Amino acid sequence: MPNTFGKLFSISTWGESHGGAVGVVVDGCPPNLPITAEEIQVELDRRRPGQSDIVTPRKEADQVQIMSGVYEGRTTGTPISMFVFNKDHRPEAYSEMKEKFRPSHADYTYQTKFGHRDPEGGGRSSARETIGRVAAGAIAKKILGLSAGVETIAFVKRVQDIEMPDDAAISTELIEANAVRCPHAETAEKMIERIREVRGEGDSVGGVIECRIRNLPVGLGEPVFDRFEADLAKAMLSLPATKGFEIGSGFSGTLLTGSQHNDPFENREGAIRTKTNRSGGVQGGITNGEEVYFRVAFKPTATLMQSQATVDVDGNETELKARGRHDPCVLPRAVPIVAAMANLVALDHWMRQHAQNRLFTF
Amino acid sequence: MPNTFGKLFSISTWGESHGGAVGVVVDGCPPNLPITAEEIQVELDRRRPGQSDIVTPRKEADQVQIMSGVYEGRTTGTPISMFVFNKDHRPEAYSEMKEKFRPSHADYTYQTKFGHRDPEGGGRSSARETIGRVAAGAIAKKILGLSAGVETIAFVKRVQDIEMPDDAAISTELIEANAVRCPHAETAEKMIERIREVRGEGDSVGGVIECRIRNLPVGLGEPVFDRFEADLAKAMLSLPATKGFEIGSGFSGTLLTGSQHNDPFENREGAIRTKTNRSGGVQGGITNGEEVYFRVAFKPTATLMQSQATVDVDGNETELKARGRHDPCVLPRAVPIVAAMANLVALDHWMRQHAQNRLFTF
Amino acid sequence: MPNTFGKLFSISTWGESHGGAVGVVVDGCPPNLPITAEEIQVELDRRRPGQSDIVTPRKEADQVQIMSGVYEGRTTGTPISMFVFNKDHRPEAYSEMKEKFRPSHADYTYQTKFGHRDPEGGGRSSARETIGRVAAGAIAKKILGLSAGVETIAFVKRVQDIEMPDDAAISTELIEANAVRCPHAETAEKMIERIREVRGEGDSVGGVIECRIRNLPVGLGEPVFDRFEADLAKAMLSLPATKGFEIGSGFSGTLLTGSQHNDPFENREGAIRTKTNRSGGVQGGITNGEEVYFRVAFKPTATLMQSQATVDVDGNETELKARGRHDPCVLPRAVPIVAAMANLVALDHWMRQHAQNRLFTF
């Protein structure tokens, strides 16, 4: 099932950008959870286009509907089907893209893989696919929060070469205080300026999103293939436009020696903790109770309002200048998506951990 | 199944460092493939300890046995069970580690997750688990090579801050020409020197392995969750000691603008190709026929021959200086493991692609 | 994913009887298949209530909508989301069932398993869940038919003790010629009479559905756990009200000796065939090219228009006489559902067979 993610708390997304709707089916959700469409809408509004002048001006209300799995305000344990109808359809904006492959986009590979594709709005490769992930993630977030106070915070750490300081304060309020979702106001301002600048040139930029998960129980993640960080990596690289993932010390940690890098254990008020956290909250693939933190690289948006060299579906060399309305920088809207995927991974592993290692005591 | 990897060509590894044996079951292997234990042994010998003075001096013959799934020299399509017996067992080297958690190792998290663990040689968290991956990867490699000339080459790109030039020649011969598996002889020499140096101090180093997959068919990978790069990321982050993954332009690609970063299409001798390859051979999660290349960050080995601050199983603060024989740098032996995982991902996606998109024509 | 069926051609159903809608997401569908909502509607109309006087008189138009995965009349290889809105909602008919458990129904077990349930119309346990299976099965049917002339025919073999002769002619036309879907007109008449009789008494009856799959390729099914008949058995026992499954000679074949039971091979016009077919078209879990045939036992409908002894949600003993509109015999409407599930199993195994055993030749 290539469109399904998660083993026990699993989600299946469906829908194209300009088809009837985009949606998700959440299977395996614990029952009795109080949840409303409004709570889910809050998260969707954070990824919605048209929020500010630095994202795509498309108007998508993206009003979520819960079609099943919730009765009298509580989940029933059966599949939760949610979707939002597609609107603001402008097929004419895509007539050229139907014939010409956008460079570094999914047009050519979809066409070759399937032999037939829906080109309107990018079809299935549209970022609208992530609506289902965010809706499902909102449910995971609520479960994690209610049960153990788990808190997942994502934010824009860097846009192109503009990076916020490592020691800046981070909170949801600070992150939501500006259009670019960088908690450091001064850096955020520069990032916004840069995005406006490249947009003016019909160009685009990328950057790095950081995410932190706090209060996770110790013991989540499987020793070998389904390591906590392996599933996070897969979750993040499954997002459009991502090119890299690193956890804890990441690539820069490779510059240290083992004695510099290791996190010594200590007894902190009766609990076994680490003095430093270069491990990023996971050791041997399993959470150790420290904060999980990781970073994701997003490349600059592929669809440009500039003329680019490309070929058409018949292989003839040509040029393409995109029309339509596209994000000059996907990061601000990707922030809630990164957090949603992290919550899905965390909840799924918690359920797995419980089934195998907490049900029976001998 | 936390110890299984792959949807159609799937492998399940089992075994602890010092139990009876470590092994793998390969399920879904195409039938009629000629394969011998000797061919598999070649790959295993590349990950074997004791190959040179810069890896662990443990003597592990690691002689593979094929127990099922091969009849008269050809695969039968039924599960291929392979294992190597464990030898050179020195439980006394682990008596202290049974009581004290090694910093940045899996000891503490295993103990907390399962409540019971095999501490000898790291038990299941031992790098010996990767024997099964390499054995299975050897089969995948042969299928990929025979069928389409797919060639997967991994090598050590950087050790700590010693990095080979980007434009250096790369070939299996150059890689295997030195103990560190860096194809650039001059850099290799410096790397080896550095590794000897840190080993002398009871310390360790990490670095970066790069991997390239050539001649892959266009169309491998699924659009959404099971993107080719997402499954590669999961595969790589499932390896012990990994902290990061990047494909194509990776983290540094985020410094470019879209117009600098995009790979223009061209018609090259009748084929649709890209002029540059910052995408790293995948677009929209699907291979585009260009070379797939990616890099993996390995942290410095956690087990040190130095005294480190830690706690014991009762939470008392103490110190631990490892005994036993450990790699001061895991990269040289990780090279064949990275390639094996890449081959497993590629073959699995090829089979998936064929089942859905090449079986029926309407 | 408890609500997903199939490994490569997989379906996920969602929805309760009286929620917003019931639907299905089909993942892994081959691309380029021409398909319309009208073709799918044909199958849905066969399972629709209100078709005749021997099924429930509920009016459910059950108009299917394709929301994704089809572009310009052809499948795109991405998820196909289909659903039908729920109508004709009469919550008052269920107020009593909210408090009292229907004997031999899912009310009590759902309540205990989940702690919270949607009682209206049976919620998720409603036969409306099978709408998604039939819609997905219509796609599988078309692929199987177009590609190899596979034909799957299900019919009512027995109602209570009224059984059609074994040697009666069977065709889709004969099956659809009467309300009970038994191809033998004379028997059908008696069955209909019996159903009317028990309905008059507020009672219900069950019986046996037989299904035949013709023109399947040799080689479908996996040797061990995923035998073709094992997956058929699971598919059938996953249908509401089923209590038994038998393939080929089934339970009565156990009365024969091996020499009476075995199917001798012969060379029929150059092809290896069996002279008899007590095996039911599968040997060693794998199709052998003969007709696959099997039977499914359906118990009498649990919901009765008679007073029955039961308990309420607090455990107090009480009586319940169902209101609402229910089938006195589920078999006529179950016929297309049985065929749909058989087609789903067949297509999934065909795709699996191709991926492992037909892609590579060495």
Next chain:
Amino acid sequence: MPNTFGKLFSISTWGESHGGAVGVVVDGCPPNLPITAEEIQVELDRRRPGQSDIVTPRKEADQVQIMSGVYEGRTTGTPISMFVFNKDHRPEAYSEMKEKFRPSHADYTYQTKFGHRDPEGGGRSSARETIGRVAAGAIAKKILGLSAGVETIAFVKRVQDIEMPDDAAISTELIEANAVRCPHAETAEKMIERIREVRGEGDSVGGVIECRIRNLPVGLGEPVFDRFEADLAKAMLSLPATKGFEIGSGFSGTLLTGSQHNDPFENREGAIRTKTNRSGGVQGGITNGEEVYFRVAFKPTATLMQSQATVDVDGNETELKARGRHDPCVLPRAVPIVAAMANLVALDHWMRQHAQNRLFTF
């Protein structure tokens, strides 16, 4: 993974009859369970050939070895690899079968599916494959017994037309008191006589095994596809030589009306129970706390010591009279296998139930 069974407590079997060994890997086993090879051997000895004069006289010691996943007598939560070496190899007994397909056996379908097969001893289609199931089932049995007193009892209900009375006493002692594993001594004697008779004629017989699972928690099984009875049906039809499955009232229950068939609820000492149990312990796919009971039809053994019409691998018509040593009736040895599969299903569903529905309370 066609050779894997179970979602959370999952087993993967491997091995051919006459290859190096046959084995199983158990993944997802709860940790800390005390288990020894001796306990597992007890179950294996019940399926072993050569136990009595009515089963195959092959001498297979089938001594199980635990290769991983158990440390100091307790499971570690990592994969448990177990196998038994193959012995008593007589390839000459199979030389003819290599060229000629045994009627109603897996020879022809394997050859056609895979294009290459191991004919010795039936290769992968050998009943030796079930050794792994029984070994894994022994672990599941212990967990179920320790945790909730779950008791699974299987026995031979019928051999050909010789059936034990429905009201006979049933206990493990009575079942193990005779060679045929029928708890009713008088019937057992007749069965044994019949088996000796057909064996004398080089013929074979089949029959019916019944299985009962007591003390299961309420709530196991998923509402739709993964119903408890659906997974039992799949488990049973995945066994060699099975042709049918029925639960509770089964096929004969279809002769009753709904008012005769329904199981009224009552309050028995404070607990909600049913007065009768035609449902067989499952309602709506979910266990209801009553005894689960089901029956499985086994056809007569296909391999006969008589001459049978068949074809050879080139399609030429010929005759085959098997040599080697085969069971004239598989039922006595299938009894522990049926129970093992039932225990695997029960434990897997218990773990699934816990993960989704018992971990979080809101």
